[in-house]
Amino acid sequence: MASRKLLLLPGDGIGPEAMAEVTKLITVMNAEFGAGFETEAGLVGGAAYDAHGEAISDADMERALSADAVLFGAVGGPKWDDVPYEVRPEAGLLRLRKEMELFANLRPAICYPALAESSSLRKDVVEGLDILIVRELTGGVYFGEPKEIIDLGNGQKRGIDTQVYDTFEIERISGVAFELARTRQSKVCSMEKHNVMKSGVLWKEVVAETHKAKYSDVELTHMLADAGGMQLVRWPKQFDVIVTDNLFGDMLSDVAAMLTGSLGMLPSASLGAPDPKTGSRKALYEPVHGSAPDIAGKGIANPIAMIASFAMCLRYSFNMVAEADRLEKAISDVLDEGYRTGDIMSEGMREVSTSAMGDAVVEKFRALSA
Ligand code: NAD
Numbered sequence: 220m221a222s223r224k225l226l227l228l229p230g231d232g233i234g235p236e237a238m239a240e241v242t243k244l245i246t247v248m249n250a251e252f253g254a255g256f257e258t259e260a261g262l263v264g265g266a267a268y269d270a271h272g273e274a275i276s277d278a279d280m281e282r283a284l285s286a287d288a289v290l291f292g293a294v295g296g297p298k299w300d301d302v303p304y305e306v307r308p309e310a311g312l313l314r315l316r317k318e319m320e321l322f323a324n325l326r327p328a329i330c331y332p333a334l335a336e337s338s339s340l341r342k343d344v345v346e347g348l349d350i351l352i353v354r355e356l357t358g359g360v361y362f363g364e365p366k367e368i369i370d371l372g373n374g375q376k377r378g379i380d381t382q383v384y385d386t387f388e389i390e391r392i393s394g395v396a397f398e399l400a401r402t403r404q405s406k407v408c409s410m411e412k413h414n415v416m417k418s419g420v421l422w423k424e425v426v427a428e429t430h431k432a433k434y435s436d437v438e439l440t441h442m443l444a445d446a447g448g449m450q451l452v453r454w455p456k457q458f459d460v461i462v463t464d465n466l467f468g469d470m471l472s473d474v475a476a477m478l479t480g481s482l483g484m485l486p487s488a489s490l491g492a493p494d495p496k497t498g499s500r501k502a503l504y505e506p507v508h509g510s511a512p513d514i515a516g517k518g519i520a521n522p523i524a525m526i527a528s529f530a531m532c533l534r535y536s537f538n539m540v541a542e543a544d545r546l547e548k549a550i551s552d553v554l555d556e557g558y559r560t561g562d563i564m565s566e567g568m569r570e571v572s573t574s575a576m577g578d579a580v581v582e583k584f585r586a587l588s589a
Pocket residue numbers: 233292293294295296297312482483484505507508509510511512513514519520521522524560562
């Protein structure tokens with residue numbers, strides 16, 4: 220069987236603690252199920268700055284580009300608050316996204332039944348929720364030019380950002396959303412603001428054309444992004460896959476995230492274009508949370524976001540769908556059995572360490588695989 224090359228970039232703060240729980244899983248999958256993962260570890264963020272004076276070295280960047288997938292922990296922390304801007308910890312993640320051309324950000328919002336009580340919304344609104352937000356990640360107003368503050372010379376300044384999308388960018392992100400929808404409930408809702416933005420008019424048009432040309436088996440609806448925000452908190456279960464631009468996706472994915480409880484539970488994936496020869500996509504998987512300096516080193520971080528990011532890696536980079544399903548079920552079962560790290564703790568549950576939560580998931584995965 221071909222080997223599966225993984226680059227592990229644990230980063231800073233709780234990143235290494237969470238990543239350690241994934242490496243336990245990889246060890247078991249290799250030893251007991253012949254998964255054939257080959258792992259290499261590299262440095263990113265503050266850890267890379269301390270070692271090399273930059274947020275990721277060229278050598279690690281090369282490894283990332285040649286790996287089948289990259290698993291990323293988290294970067295940053297007060298120790299590096301004053302390092303030069305170009306080598307700040309986040310620059311490592313931005314370089315990875317840019318050089319790997321990761322244009323599609325996937326953020327699932329899944330509400331595990333055991334945690335439905337801890338959402339800020341009513342249990343019946345969120346219980347069993349399983350939606351996926353597909354956010355365009357490399358275009359739009361965060362990157363468009365001109366982007367500047369100019370002095371108007373009359374005591375006033377003007378801040379300018381430019382929202383810009385070309386046809387190919389909208390085609391490729393909507394293609395990802397339609398393809399993913401086919402593996403789920405086959406429903407895509409596209410969100411933009413065509414009522415007030417030209418880029419929104421083009422977005423809606425191109426999504427509709429892409430749908431008609433290649434994906435007419437999938438149900439497509441359109442919604443204004445502000446209405447989408449309302450619907451997400453009113454009745455989120457109406458959605459399956461939401462596709463939207465960089466700016467709206469940034470906000471809507473955070474709204475959707477909070478429907479499900481803690482930051483410590485949320486995985487994500489960022490995908491690039493398929494390789495024309497092999498069909499495989501460059502991909503990076505990371506928890507949504509940061510390096511949590513307030514709890515780093517205490518052994519109490521929730522590793523589930525990192526483990527669930529690995530489940531996404533199994534599903535999207537290696538087409539190991541059965542294993543991904545089993546890993547997600549293992550997480551759900553462990554929560555049903557009352558295991559909780561501090562961030563998701565509630566009365567009557569069993570509070571456990573990062574490592575004990577990881578062990579419980581590994582054991583459950585093993586049992587489900589038997
Ligand atoms: P954060 O996500 O690190 O933490 C926010 C709060 O959530 C903290 O109280 C933290 O303890 C808690 N938390 C986060 N993840 C948790 C987990 N797995 N288990 C238990 N509790 C968890 O965000 P922040 O505090 O705003 O940022 C801290 C540092 O992380 C900053 O340097 C920031 O720049 C960086 N950051 C990095 C990334 C990334 O690497 N992708 C993302 C966001 C923030």
